[in-house]
Amino acid sequence: xxxxxxxxxxxxxxxxxxxxxxxxxxxxxxxxxxxxxxxxxxxxxxxxxxxxxxxxxxxxxxxxxxxxxxxxxxxxxxxxxxxxxxxxxxxxxxxxxxxxxxxxxxxxxxxxxxxxxxxxxxxxxxxxxxxxxxxxxxxxxxxxxxxxxxxxxxxxxxxxxxxxxxxxxxxxxxxxxxxxxxxxxxxxxxxxxxxxxxxxxxxxxxxxxxxxxxxxxxxxxxxxxxxxxxxxxxxxxxxxxxxxxxxxxxxxxxxxxxxxxxxxxxxxxxxxxxxxxxxxxxxxxxxxxxxxxxxxxxxxxxxxxxxxxxxxxxxxxxxxxxxxxxxxxxxxxxxxxxxxxxxxxxxxxxxxxxxxxxxxxxxxxxxxxxxxxxxxxxxxxxxxxxxxxxxxxxxxxxxxxxxxxxxxxxxxxxxxxxxxxxxxxxxxxxxxxxxxxxxxxxxxxxxxxxxxxxxxxxxxxxxxxxxxxxxxxxxxxxxxxxxxxxxxxxxxxxxxxxxxxxxxxxxxxxxxxxxxxxxxxxxxxxxxxxxxxxxxxxxxxxxxxxxxxxxxxxxxxxxxxxxxxxxxxxxxxxxxxxxxxxxxxxxxxxxxxxxxxxxxxxxxxxxxxxxxxxxxxxxxxxxxxxxxxxxxxxxxxxxxxxxxxxxxxxxxxxxxxxxxxxxxxxxxxxxxxxxxxxxxxxxxxxxxxxxxxxxxxxx
Amino acid sequence: xxxxxxxxxxxxxxxxxxxxxxxxxxxxxxxxxxxxxxxxxxxxxxxxxxxxxxxxxxxxxxxxxxxxxxxxxxxxxxxxxxxxxxxxxxxxxxxxxxxxxxxxxxxxxxxxxxxxxxxxxxxxxxxxxxxxxxxxxxxxxxxxxxxxxxxxxxxxxxxxxxxxxxxxxxxxxxxxxxxxxxxxxxxxxxxxxxxxxxxxxxxxxxxxxxxxxxxxxxxxxxxxxxxxxxxxxxxxxxxxxxxxxxxxxxxxxxxxxxxxxxxxxxxxxxxxxxxxxxxxxxxxxxxxxxxxxx
Numbered sequence: 001x002x003x004x005x006x007x008x009x010x011x012x013x014x015x016x017x018x019x020x021x022x023x024x025x026x027x028x029x030x031x032x033x034x035x036x037x038x039x040x041x042x043x044x045x046x047x048x049x050x051x052x053x054x055x056x057x058x059x060x061x062x063x064x065x066x067x068x069x070x071x072x073x074x075x076x077x078x079x080x081x082x083x084x085x086x087x088x089x090x091x092x093x094x095x096x097x098x099x100x101x102x103x104x105x106x107x108x109x110x111x112x113x114x115x116x117x118x119x120x121x122x123x124x125x126x127x128x129x130x131x132x133x134x135x136x137x138x139x140x141x142x143x144x145x146x147x148x149x150x151x152x153x154x155x156x157x158x159x160x161x162x163x164x165x166x167x168x169x170x171x172x173x174x175x176x177x178x179x180x181x182x183x184x185x186x187x188x189x190x191x192x193x194x195x196x197x198x199x200x201x202x203x204x205x206x207x208x209x210x211x212x213x214x215x216x217x218x219x220x221x222x223x224x225x226x227x228x229x230x231x232x233x234x235x236x237x238x239x240x241x242x243x244x245x246x247x248x249x250x251x252x253x254x255x256x257x258x259x260x261x262x263x264x265x266x267x268x269x270x271x272x273x274x275x276x277x278x279x280x281x282x283x284x285x286x287x288x289x290x291x292x293x294x295x296x297x298x299x300x301x302x303x304x305x306x307x308x309x310x311x312x313x314x315x316x317x318x319x320x321x322x323x324x325x326x327x328x329x330x331x332x333x334x335x336x337x338x339x340x341x342x343x344x345x346x347x348x349x350x351x352x353x354x355x356x357x358x359x360x361x362x363x364x365x366x367x368x369x370x371x372x373x374x375x376x377x378x379x380x381x382x383x384x385x386x387x388x389x390x391x392x393x394x395x396x397x398x399x400x401x402x403x404x405x406x407x408x409x410x411x412x413x414x415x416x417x418x419x420x421x422x423x424x425x426x427x428x429x430x431x432x433x434x435x436x437x438x439x440x441x442x443x444x445x446x447x448x449x450x451x452x453x454x455x456x457x458x459x460x461x462x463x464x465x466x467x468x469x470x471x472x473x474x475x476x477x478x479x480x481x482x483x484x485x486x487x488x489x490x491x492x493x494x495x496x497x498x499x500x501x502x503x504x505x506x507x508x509x510x511x512x513x514x515x516x517x518x519x520x521x522x523x524x525x526x527x528x529x530x531x532x533x534x535x536x537x538x539x540x541x542x543x544x545x546x547x548x549x550x551x552x553x554x555x556x557x558x559x560x561x562x563x564x565x566x567x568x569x570x571x572x573x574x575x576x577x578x579x580x581x582x583x584x585x586x587x588x589x590x591x592x593x594x595x596x597x598x599x600x601x602x603x604x605x606x607x608x609x610x611x612x613x614x615x616x617x618x619x620x621x622x623x624x625x626x627x628x629x630x631x632x633x634x635x636x637x638x639x640x641x642x643x644x645x646x647x648x649x650x651x652x653x654x655x656x657x658x659x660x661x662x663x664x665x666x667x668x669x670x671x672x673x674x675x676x677x678x679x680x681x682x683x684x685x686x687x688x689x690x691x692x693x694x695x696x697x698x699x
Numbered sequence: 700x701x702x703x704x705x706x707x708x709x710x711x712x713x714x715x716x717x718x719x720x721x722x723x724x725x726x727x728x729x730x731x732x733x734x735x736x737x738x739x740x741x742x743x744x745x746x747x748x749x750x751x752x753x754x755x756x757x758x759x760x761x762x763x764x765x766x767x768x769x770x771x772x773x774x775x776x777x778x779x780x781x782x783x784x785x786x787x788x789x790x791x792x793x794x795x796x797x798x799x800x801x802x803x804x805x806x807x808x809x810x811x812x813x814x815x816x817x818x819x820x821x822x823x824x825x826x827x828x829x830x831x832x833x834x835x836x837x838x839x840x841x842x843x844x845x846x847x848x849x850x851x852x853x854x855x856x857x858x859x860x861x862x863x864x865x866x867x868x869x870x871x872x873x874x875x876x877x878x879x880x881x882x883x884x885x886x887x888x889x890x891x892x893x894x895x896x897x898x899x900x901x902x903x904x905x906x907x908x909x910x911x912x913x914x915x916x917x918x919x920x921x922x923x924x925x926x927x928x929x930x931x932x933x934x935x936x937x938x939x940x941x942x943x944x945x946x947x948x949x950x951x952x953x954x955x956x957x958x959x960x961x962x963x964x965x966x967x968x969x970x971x972x973x974x975x976x977x978x979x980x981x982x983x984x985x986x987x988x989x990x991x992x993x
Contacts, residue, residue: 031935034927035792035799035916036886039950040936 001669004075011070018062061684068680072673079667088181090142091127092172093117093149096189097156098133098163099538099581099604101216103190103223103306107158109216110188114153117186117214118146126181129153132189133161134539136171142179160308160538160581162601163189165618166197169205176206183209190217191609203618211619218609221305222251224274225605226258226298226312231287233532236321236350239286244298244312246272247279249606257301258282262294262316293317293595295583296534309605313583313597314535321352322370322527327377329405330357335375335502338510342519351523366391370527376403376501380413389414393491397526402460403501414495415488420461423482432457433478442475444496444522445485450514451476458506460499462486496526535597541575542596545589552589559583559598717805718812718848721978744768750821752839779837779877780814780822780985781904782807783869784851785911787828787860788931789886794915795975800856802974803882803911806981810880811847813982815839824850825872827865828858834872859931860886862895869899876903880985885910889958897965907968909981910955914973917951919943 003009034040093114101107114129121127126144129152131137139152168187176183185205189195191213197203205211227247232240246256253276260268267288272280282298289296293315300310324343326336336355343351356364362381366372366388374380380388392398392414400406400413407422425433432455438448462483476485486497504510509518536542544554553571556564559582565573578584584596610618747756747767757770784807790800807824814820823837824847833850835843860883873879879899885892885908892908900906921927926937938947955971962969970984 030925032921032925032927033792033930034919035789035884035913035930037927037929037932037934037936038886039947039954040927040938040942 001076001078004077006074008073008075009070011073012067014066014070015063018059018066058684058687061680061687065677065680065684068673068677072670072677076669076673077667078669089125090179090181090183091117091121091125092175092183092185093127093129093153094132094136094168094185094187094189095129095153095156096132096163096187096195097159097161098192098195099158099160099308099600100163100190100192100306100607102158102308103221103607104217106190106216107156110214111153111156113214113216114186114188115150118149118153121146130171131156131159132163132165132168132187133159134164135161135167159579160598160600161579162539162604163192163195164197165195166202169203172205172209176208179208184212185209186212186214188214188216190607191215191615192604192606193608193610194603194606196610196614200614200617205618213615213619215609215615217607220250220608223249223306223309223605223607224251224254224256224300224304225249225306225309225602226300227279227602227605229298229312229314229535231296231314231316231534233315233534234317234319234350234529235289236319238288238318240289240316240318241283241285242287242296242298243281243283245279245281246274246300247602247605248274248277250277250608252276253278256280259299259301260284260287261297261299262287262289264295266299287316289316289318291318293593295595295597305607306605308581309600309602312535312599313581315583315595315597316534317532321350322529323368324351324353324523324527325364325366325369325372326353326355326375327358327361327373327380328355328375329377330359332376332405332503334504335401338504338515339373339375339502339519342510342516343523345516346520350520350529351527366396369396370529371523372396372398373502374398374400374413376401376405376503377413378405378409385413389490392493392495395492397494397496397528399496399498399522399526401498401500401502402462403503403506404458407460412497414490420463422461423459423478423480424457425459426457431455433459433480433482435476435484436479436481437477439475442473442485442487443525444518445475446514446517446521450517454507454509454512454514456484456500456507456509458500459484462497462499494526496522532594533596535599536578538578538581538598538600540598541577542584542586543575544573544586553587554589555587557585718808718844721805721809721982722813722817743771745771750836750838750840752841755819778814778818778820779875780810780820781825781837781869781873781877781879782810782822782847783825783827783866783879783881783883784854785828785860785881785883785885786826786832786854786856787858788856789860789884790911791856792913792916792930793974794913797974798856799884799911799913799974800854802972803909804851804854806909806911806972806978807880807882808848808851809978809982810985811844813985815844815847821877822847823872825865825869826850826854827869828856829861829864830858831865831868836872837875837877860884862887862892866895866899873899873904877905878985879904879906880909881906882909882911884912884916885958889954889961892958893961893965893967896962896967900966905968906966907970907984908958908962909984910958910969910971912955912971912973914975917948917955917973919947919951 095107095110095114097107101110118127123144123146126142127140127149128142129139129149131139139155140148143149172183172185225247227245229245230243242260244258244260246258248254251274253274255271255273258270258272259266260270268284270282270284272282274280287296294317296314296316298312298314303310326339328336336353340353340355343349343353351370354369358377358380361384364384364387366384372388372391388398398414402412402419404422406412407419410419411417412419423433425431434456435448435451435454438445438451440447456478459478459482463481473487474483474485475487476483478484482499483497484499486499488495488497500506500509502510509515544556545552553567554565554573555570556576558564559580564576578596578598581598581600584598586594586596588594744757744760745768747769751769755769755771757768760766760768760770784803786800790803791798793799793801811822811824814822819839821837821839822843824833824835825831826833833854835847835850862883862885881896887895896906896908921938921940921943926935928935959969959971968984970981972981
């Protein structure tokens, strides 16, 4: 006899409660207040004795109720041999189709073993085929249809995702919760060590699942791979600096040839010495890239056990620098100098700057510019101001730096908002103000620590200028709470306000390193140039549209050239998971075309399997009655399971007279325990009513 | 007689109204009996003593003799009624609408009303439990009845019964001869009760013991086994039905009988009153005792 949930047996300890109530606790009886007990004597021994005899019966019934309830919840069962027909079971064939299964025909071997298992399957057993990578995909329902099962196995193609045994365990836990019959899980995999989750507990399988392992590559094969490539996603000059990391997994020291390809053509080749199971870095300082989105790759020669990871794809977009317009006072020579120097200080200068004084701005059209900067200007020519307002209204972006000159005018251009009182910190005791709060979520701000040490001697009165309205965003404030940087939507565009100048007079911001990063990020943000990544990893998600681009059509073509989104999905999809390695072509909702290079997770390149003891532990967690056949499939043995060995329970019980294995049938006693519990409850109720009813009546 | 039913009286809110209802109903049932004399026939002069109502002084006699005399009428002969009311916690027992304490208070109020308003007697009150809780000196002054009734209103049961200690104090209070009525459930050994009350008799007063009990106390009935809790001590005794039906009744009957015998032997009047009985029996007993004194 056994129990499925023996922990509930602890409930038997509850019999202590009726014992306490009946034996230890003083009988209170039916209490009545009376004038005097002068004529009374506690001479009721005989009555008490009789009552206790009766109460012993009640006590026994109450204890029986508790004990039987605990037994019922513990789900008792008995096992007895004799039934020649084994119980139903569900065979789950999990075939690993992760990226590492591309190595050395591992997937083909796994599929062959799975087909053999299906062939040896008893016709009465249901089976289900699932594919395992970063997630579990059910290829068939639980069925007895052999043709459907074989077709599902044969349809499995090598994937580019990363294998996750935690995902398999999670899926099995869900399946076991809904499946009444025992589950026999057959895993056909290379048992890659990197597929293990950080915590082994995530791999634990429920008790009703018996795990049978079919390792298809019991030993690790040496493998070199292009682990990563560092390249700019976008350049505005002819050449780009590209750096590749070559890694060896279980490899001896060797020389490898690294080729750099642009548009499928080898443009550079390097020889690199990769140490034993180590890494080497290869750099091309000036990789010539033509205009447009270029498909680039780093290739490793000669090929090895896993050729798929010998090439790493990436893309570089080359375009001309964007133009920016910088408007300043004629007398101000400092702010254009600092601003332009900051823009050119970055590795790849994305902008060229047209500087113009306010007195010559009347005929300038801001429309061709990616952004406009108004640096501490008091007044603007009327025609230019009109064109600038229309420029912003149609989606342009303007940065307005409000120094002392702008403060004198009392109004903010374009927004036509009134400025409040300026804060002249140089006249206060501290002489300056520092940045108090900085919102790192704002694209141009960066971390707050970068602003440490920057002194602001003057700040325009933005707090009374309407920028504190609900539509405005204030990502940076000074220590006294005064807004330093604010963004105000205007039409389709945006106006960013800096409550200080760019001339190193009202602050010393241009002298700090944060100025370069701040100007670079802010101008990219204003120009709508989001940081472009040169490569992504399989299973990542890509954003297809922003919040403003509702209902705009999106189209995605995967590396095989297939369109992934229907017309309906193309107008609704916000993001897309990249499931294959190669180049994805995207036509985004903004109308921009993009090419994304996707590579397999390089953790898949490490082909080392899980240690044998870990595998044994995993099998142990699956079921206390682990099948003997599991041991024969342990890593280090070449024995693939044959048809007669596939049934775990068969191997446990031996063969029957007619070749059918003898089983130990399990008979649940839960219903009997519940019936007994019901009877005990009724008896207790009757006894309690009979013995205690008199007392209630008397009261 | 309906107005003497304790259950009816319990529905009347004020003790003054209760007393008036009881006494007027009682008198109406006497049918002009001359024995107890409520006429205005002159009887005698009596020397004034402090506490007497000055309205009854015969000022003509004072003018002639320069001595204070009270003019007395037949039926108004001087008598002093002192009611000793047991207000211990055992008196709060009730098996029906009227508690023993309420019954005793009704009776005390009725006796005082009868004495002051109808007999022109001085009446006083002593409320006791294990000590003297309240004392209203016997008097015929105006407002005396209301003082007595107010004291009765406040005589809620509490504490325990101990006759000996409070009655020793009462001896000091009772200096004039008169009628002393003791209202109690007398849950003490009869010998102790008589020993405590007998000294009052020695001072020339007539003493009547009104033994107030609930019917349930005389015929204890319980179903099955019960735990009885003493109202005064809080002690708990489990009691079976058999014991209550046999032994208890024998004991309480013997207790009442012994108390009656010992009271009679000591010259004390005794009457057992059940709270379900009308009050007229007690009033008759009082008038009989008073007549005997006259």
